[in-house]
Amino acid sequence: METEQLHMDTTKWKSELAAYAKMKILIVDDEPANVALLEDMLGEQGYAHLKSTTDSRCVRELCDEFDPDLILLDLFMPHVDGFAVLESLRADRSEVYLPIIVLTADVNEETKRRALHCGATDFLNKPLDHIEVLLRIRNLLETRRIHQLLDNRRAALEDSVHARTSELQAAQAALEKVQGKAGG
Numbered sequence: 424m425e426t427e428q429l430h431m432d433t434t435k436w437k438s439e440l441a442a443y444a445k446m447k448i449l450i451v452d453d454e455p456a457n458v459a460l461l462e463d464m465l466g467e468q469g470y471a472h473l474k475s476t477t478d479s480r481c482v483r484e485l486c487d488e489f490d491p492d493l494i495l496l497d498l499f500m501p502h503v504d505g506f507a508v509l510e511s512l513r514a515d516r517s518e519v520y521l522p523i524i525v526l527t528a529d530v531n532e533e534t535k536r537r538a539l540h541c542g543a544t545d546f547l548n549k550p551l552d553h554i555e556v557l558l559r560i561r562n563l564l565e566t567r568r569i570h571q572l573l574d575n576r577r578a579a580l581e582d583s584v585h586a587r588t589s590e591l592q593a594a595q596a597a598l599e600k601v602q603g604k605a606g607g
Contacts (some may be wrong), residue, residue, distance in 0.1 A: 513542035
């Protein structure tokens with residue numbers, strides 16, 4: 424019984440991983456070693472759609488081109504810091520659920536509050552714990568996937584309501600036309 428349950432859990436996990444592996448992750452960190460570490464860690468787990476940059480000034484453009492499902496964002500970078508990147512991304516994508524995990528060695532409560540205020544979804548403290556990184560990424564990708572499914576369902580329902588409304592308006596117009604002829 425236990426072996427059967429373990430097999431079912433492993434099969435479910437592999438199926439979920441396959442779905443998540445198709446999702447796109449953007450890595451933003453000014454330290455090339457951190458970027459390489461995250462790329463290797465994610466690549467080993469089957470994540471195939473990764474894009475990264477060490478220049479925070481490129482994030483908006485990369486987001487427009489790549490349309491990531493999740494962003495791993497360092498907070499303290501030259502040129503444009505992670506707080507400004509967060510604010511910029513949240514200003515543009517207010518209607519879309521885009522999880523952003525902040526990467527920081529600063530465990531100061533004020534830093535965390537400021538990042539949350541700017542739109543961070545979660546935190547990972549440096550040095551990174553591989554298991555924690557992978558679990559948090561998986562959890563947020565699942566949440567992103569659910570949001571996308573709900574958005575697709577909502578859009579389909581809106582289309583259905585619009586089509587039905589058009590049908591009802593046409594039927595009402597036809598009925599009014601018949602009533603006009605019968606009364607005249």
